[in-house]
Amino acid sequence: MYFNKNDISEIIEVTAEELENAVNTLKENNGLKGLGAYFIEAQNKYNINAIMLVAIACLESAYGTSKLAIEKNNLFGLRANDEYRDDPSKYGDYFSTKEDCIDYAGHKLRYQYLEEDEKAPWCYCNGETDIYSIGSIWCSNPEWGDYVVDLSTRLSKVIESERDSHIDYKSKYLKEKDKLDRIRAILNEDEIDTYNLEDEEEDEPSYEY
Numbered sequence: 001m002y003f004n005k006n007d008i009s010e011i012i013e014v015t016a017e018e019l020e021n022a023v024n025t026l027k028e029n030n031g032l033k034g035l036g037a038y039f040i041e042a043q044n045k046y047n048i049n050a051i052m053l054v055a056i057a058c059l060e061s062a063y064g065t066s067k068l069a070i071e072k073n074n075l076f077g078l079r080a081n082d083e084y085r086d087d088p089s090k091y092g093d094y095f096s097t098k099e100d101c102i103d104y105a106g107h108k109l110r111y112q113y114l115e116e117d118e119k120a121p122w123c124y125c126n127g128e129t130d131i132y133s134i135g136s137i138w139c140s141n142p143e144w145g146d147y148v149v150d151l152s153t154r155l156s157k158v159i160e161s162e163r164d165s166h167i168d169y170k171s172k173y174l175k176e177k178d179k180l181d182r183i184r185a186i187l188n189e190d191e192i193d194t195y196n197l198e199d200e201e202e203d204e205p206s207y208e209y
Contacts, residue, residue: 002156003051005149007129009114011049014159016040019054022158023063026151031064031098032057032075038099042106051159052131053106055151059144068092076105082140113137 004010016036023032032054039057043050060077061069068074073095080092095101112123113134125133135145 001153002159003049003055003152005131005145005152008049008052008109008131008134009047009129011043011047012051014040014050018159018162019050019155021162022155023054023058025158026058026154027063029065030058031061031069035064035098035102038102042102045103046106046110048106048109051152051155052148053102053109055148055155056105057102058151058155059147064098069098073098073101075101077139078105078108109134 002012002014016039018036019039020033020036023030039050039054042048042053057064057075060066060080061075064075068077068080068091072092074080074092075098078093078101085091093104095104108123111117112120113125114129116124123137125137128134130145131148132145135148136142138144141147
C-alpha cells in the first residue's frame with residue numbers, strides 16, 4: 001500500500017498523473033481533474049500523505065461534485081458544521097480556488113492536528129498521527145476513518161495495478177540474468193586466482209651465508 005493508516009505523515013513517491021488516473025478510475029465524472037500536482041505539492045510542503053489527502057477530498061466532496069465543492073471550492077468539508085447545514089452562508093468555508101483549498105487542508109492537518117496550534121487547541125491529536133485520531137476530531141461520523149482507509153486502499157490498488165501493467169518482465173528478467181552472469185564471472189575469476197596462488201610452490205628461504 002502507498003499509505004500508512006497509523007501515520008498520515010508517511011509520504012510516498014507517486015506522480016500527479018497516477019493520482020488523477022486513480023481518481024478517474026474510481027469515478028470517471030469527478031471534479032478533481034487537473035489537481036494531482038496540487039496534492040503532490042501539499043504532500044511535499046506539509047508531509048501529509050498524498051493518497052490519504054486525496055481520499056479525504058474524495059470522501060468529503062463526493063469526488064469534487066458536492067455543492068460545497070462546486071459553489072465554494074471546498075473539497076474537505078472545512079467548517080461544514082452540522083448546525084449550519086440549513087444556512088448556506090455559514091455552512092462551509094469559501095475558497096477562491098480548489099488549489100487553495102488543498103493547500104489549506106494540508107496546512108491545517110500538519111499545523112493543527114499533528115502539531116499543536118494555540119489558536120485551535122481543540123484540533124490537536126495529542127501527538128497521535130493515525131487517521132482514526134484525526135477523524136475523531138475532523139468529523140462527527142465515527143466511521144469516517146474507516147471510509148478514508150477504504151478509499152486510500154482503492155486508490156493505491158489502482159496505482160499498483162497500473163504500475164504492474166507497465167513492467168516489461170522479459171526485459172527485467174534479462175537484465176537480472178545479465179547481472180547474475182557478470183557476478184558469476186567475477187566469482188569464477190577470483191576462484192581461479194585463489195587456486196593459482198595456493199598451487200604455487202613457495203621458495204624456501206636460504207639461511208646459508
